Amino acid sequence: xxxxxxxxxxxxxxxxxxxxxxxxxxxxxxxxxxxxxxxxxxxxxxxxxxxxxxxxxxxxxxxxxxxxxxxxxxxxxxxxxxxxxxxxxxxxxxxxxxxxxxxxxxxxxxxxxxxxxxxxxxxxxxxxxxxxxxxxxxxxxxxxxxxxxxxxxxxxxxxxxxxxxxxxxxxxxxxxxxxxxxxxxxxxxxxxxxxxxxxxxxxxxxxxxxxxxxxxxxxxxxxxxxxxxxxxxxxxxxxxxxxxxxxxxxxxxxxxxxxxxxxxxxxxxxxxxxxxxxxxxxxxxxxxxxxxxxxxxxxxxxxxxxxxxxxxxxxxxxxxxxxxxxxxxxxxxxxxxxxxxxxxxxxxxxxxxxxxxxxxxxxxxxxxxxxxxxxxxxxxxxxxxxxxxxxxxxxxxxxxxxxxxxxxxxxxxxxxxxxxxxxxxxxxxxxxxxxxxxxxxxxxxxxxxxxx
Amino acid sequence: xxxxxxxxxxxxxxxxxxxxxxxxxxxxxxxxxxxxxxxxxxxxxxxxxxxxxxxxxxxxxxxxxxxxxxxxxxxxxxxxxxxxxxxxxxxxxxxxxxxxxxxxxxxxxxxxxxxxxxxxxxxxxxxxxxxxxxxxxxxxxxxxxxxxxxxxxxxxxxxxxxxxxxxxxxxxxxxxxxxxxxxxxxxxxxxxxxxxxxxxxxxxxxxxxxxxxxxxxxxxxxxxxxxxxxxxxxxxxxxxxxxxxxxxxxxxxxxxxxxxxxxxxxxxxx
Numbered sequence: 001x002x003x004x005x006x007x008x009x010x011x012x013x014x015x016x017x018x019x020x021x022x023x024x025x026x027x028x029x030x031x032x033x034x035x036x037x038x039x040x041x042x043x044x045x046x047x048x049x050x051x052x053x054x055x056x057x058x059x060x061x062x063x064x065x066x067x068x069x070x071x072x073x074x075x076x077x078x079x080x081x082x083x084x085x086x087x088x089x090x091x092x093x094x095x096x097x098x099x100x101x102x103x104x105x106x107x108x109x110x111x112x113x114x115x116x117x118x119x120x121x122x123x124x125x126x127x128x129x130x131x132x133x134x135x136x137x138x139x140x141x142x143x144x145x146x147x148x149x150x151x152x153x154x155x156x157x158x159x160x161x162x163x164x165x166x167x168x169x170x171x172x173x174x175x176x177x178x179x180x181x182x183x184x185x186x187x188x189x190x191x192x193x194x195x196x197x198x199x200x201x202x203x204x205x206x207x208x209x210x211x212x213x214x215x216x217x218x219x220x221x222x223x224x225x226x227x228x229x230x231x232x233x234x235x236x237x238x239x240x241x242x243x244x245x246x247x248x249x250x251x252x253x254x255x256x257x258x259x260x261x262x263x264x265x266x267x268x269x270x271x272x273x274x275x276x277x278x279x280x281x282x283x284x285x286x287x288x289x290x291x292x293x294x295x296x297x298x299x300x301x302x303x304x305x306x307x308x309x310x311x312x313x314x315x316x317x318x319x320x321x322x323x324x325x326x327x328x329x330x331x332x333x334x335x336x337x338x339x340x341x342x343x344x345x346x347x348x349x350x351x352x353x354x355x356x357x358x359x360x361x362x363x364x365x366x367x368x369x370x371x372x373x374x375x376x377x378x379x380x381x382x383x384x385x386x387x388x389x390x391x392x393x394x395x396x397x398x399x400x401x402x403x404x405x406x407x408x409x410x411x412x413x414x415x416x417x418x419x420x421x422x423x424x425x426x427x428x429x430x431x432x433x434x435x436x437x438x439x440x441x442x443x444x445x446x447x448x449x450x451x452x
Numbered sequence: 453x454x455x456x457x458x459x460x461x462x463x464x465x466x467x468x469x470x471x472x473x474x475x476x477x478x479x480x481x482x483x484x485x486x487x488x489x490x491x492x493x494x495x496x497x498x499x500x501x502x503x504x505x506x507x508x509x510x511x512x513x514x515x516x517x518x519x520x521x522x523x524x525x526x527x528x529x530x531x532x533x534x535x536x537x538x539x540x541x542x543x544x545x546x547x548x549x550x551x552x553x554x555x556x557x558x559x560x561x562x563x564x565x566x567x568x569x570x571x572x573x574x575x576x577x578x579x580x581x582x583x584x585x586x587x588x589x590x591x592x593x594x595x596x597x598x599x600x601x602x603x604x605x606x607x608x609x610x611x612x613x614x615x616x617x618x619x620x621x622x623x624x625x626x627x628x629x630x631x632x633x634x635x636x637x638x639x640x641x642x643x644x645x646x647x648x649x650x651x652x653x654x655x656x657x658x659x660x661x662x663x664x665x666x667x668x669x670x671x672x673x674x675x676x677x678x679x680x681x682x683x684x685x686x687x688x689x690x691x692x693x694x695x696x697x698x699x700x701x702x703x704x705x706x707x708x709x710x711x712x713x714x715x716x717x718x719x720x721x722x
Contacts, residue, residue: 158479164617179616180607182623275688277622297690306610313612324475 001093007054013087039068047124104153113162161321165314185209190247193254241268252288454499461492493527507564516562523553538620575650582643589636594700596628597693
């Protein structure tokens with residue numbers, strides 16, 4: 001299989017190196033054009049994110065132009081004087097296919113299962129397909145490969161726990177809120193303190209639909225500033241019991257050296273105890289909320305260490321899903337191999353049959369030269385005999401060849417037939433245009449907080 | 453035989469749901485587990501219909517037949533949750549309940565009753581239909597209640613493992629328990645009303661002091677109390693879930709004990 005990938009990722013290179021070969025959209029288009037012009041690459045896709053820069057290739061014939069790609073990335077890096085060669089990795093054939101499937105599924109990401117990479121793969125594919133070159137930079141093979149990769153990524157995410165939970169402190173708080181309240185639309189949030197961390201967390205909750213943000217801060221002006229930014233309203237600290245009684249979620253992040261939300265305040269707000277769930281997220285150090293509140297039956301009190309533990313647990317759950325995800329990826333890698341082999345074998349079989357047909361015709365012509373007495377009817381019968389004989393001789397090898405394509409020996413079989421009939425790789429016409437589907441539409445990237 | 457098949461499919465459905473829990477899988481795995489559960493309920497319904505056709509009586513009299521019918525009530529609760537997305541995950545609680553009842557039913561034998569009872573008339577049919585609906589609502593409420601308590605414990609103890617990810621949000625479970633409890637209680641009230649009317653129309657069929665009647669009225673009161681714990685002034689999701697679960701267990705244990713100790717000769721039960 002001529003598919004290959006060369007590049008670097010967080011596995012092979014530190015950030016100081018990766019940032020030197022990060023390509024923006026315009027740079028990626030130029031780089032692909034250079035690859036086409038310099039190395040005659042037939043198909044290529046350049047994927048560049050914070051954690052990886054990878055070039056997927058399908059060369060016209062022969063070995064992939066790894067050197068040309070290396071030079072391209074080297075030129076980009078050498079603007080700052082360093083060589084990037086020691087940090088590059090290279091996969092060919094099935095390993096390259098599996099690598100792309102793992103990348104698209106989030107298995108190769110820094111945070112296992114992060115969601116944004118799928119959108120980045122899609123964008124890279126669409127951008128590469130849109131480069132103004134004729135023929136386009138993505139053809140039948142890479143179109144098929146990337147469309148499969150996006151489908152595999154979606155399937156892995158849907159059918160395994162690889163994307164389970166949230167892998168940042170803010171998103172863990174959101175996940176927690178969703179597991180308590182279900183839909184967050186219409187839920188009211190009380191923000192204690194006007195710090196940046198609390199603001200980020202509120203923004204994450206607002207994306208999920210919370211409304212009615214109330215900001216309470218010692219300095220009323222700062223509370224008003226934050227409330228304006230968050231489209232909420234500010235209150236004085238002395239109104240804390242009132243606003244607490246109507247809140248569903250409390251976010252505490254003040255810089256106070258003592259507890260801001262005491263048990264007495266809670267009792268003032270809920271004289272008979274809370275009768276509905278109240279989620280309190282205390283991300284302040286020292287803590288803002290009296291830990292005794294956690295003993296209230298309907299109060300769910302989480303501090304920053306608890307949230308970090310959730311993130312760790314999430315990562316563990318995701319990692320446990322890796323074997324199942326790999327199983328799906330292996331199955332799809334086999335599917336791609338079978339598809340690729342079927343595409344490769346079609347021209348080989350055609351050439352094989354054309355050659356046989358050529359021999360049949362030339363032998364018939366030689367035969368007829370000594371048999372002038374044969375009438376049209378006799379000639380037709382001889383023609384029919386030779387055609388049947390040829391079909392019978394070629395039938396079994398053709399059937400067996402197609403049957404063997406799904407297995408591991410598929411490519412070897414094709415090469416054997418090429419060898420036996422003297423057909424070179426370059427002799428094979430391009431794969432059928434039927435699979436040259438247009439690139440997929442860009443979709444909105446979900447869960448953007450865990451970025452590649 | 454069809455009962456055995458239904459039990460087998462219930463077991464497969466349960467295994468699939470356990471797989472969903474352990475592997476954290478979603479999408480197709482959840483679909484297959486849900487679909488298998490639905491098939492099991494369908495086969496179970498066919499088994500009960502077959503019983504009715506073969507013996508010419510409703511499967512409510514002999515202990516095995518009655519336990520199978522009670523298990524079928526759980527199956528109906530399972531069916532109700534299937535279109536409710538996350539709520540369908542209560543299957544992991546409902547299925548063991550169904551499987552145990554089916555196992556006991558098959559163990560004691562699903563046989564017709566030697567008694568010849570006059571089960572006819574609109575009042576009796578309505579009584580049975582609403583009783584099924586009522587117990588189905590409570591089964592659902594109890595299953596949701598159990599999951600609520602587990603999820604509440606998970607979040608409270610900050611152990612957000614497989615159960616946390618598998619179990620639906622507390623609000624969803626609370627809503628399911630509330631709706632199941634309300635619909636169940638209303639239906640059971642109607643069932644008792646129709647049953648009383650039917651008894652009045654057929655004097656002497658069953659006495660008010662009959663343990664079955666006492667059990668039915670006792671169940672109704674237990675359900676009333678558990679509902680009050682959920683919707684009363686001091687009602688909270690946690691308290692409602694706990695009360696519903698305890699009430700349901702009391703009713704089921706009472707039913708099974710009475711059913712097994714009274715034998716087939718005590719006649720009509722549900």
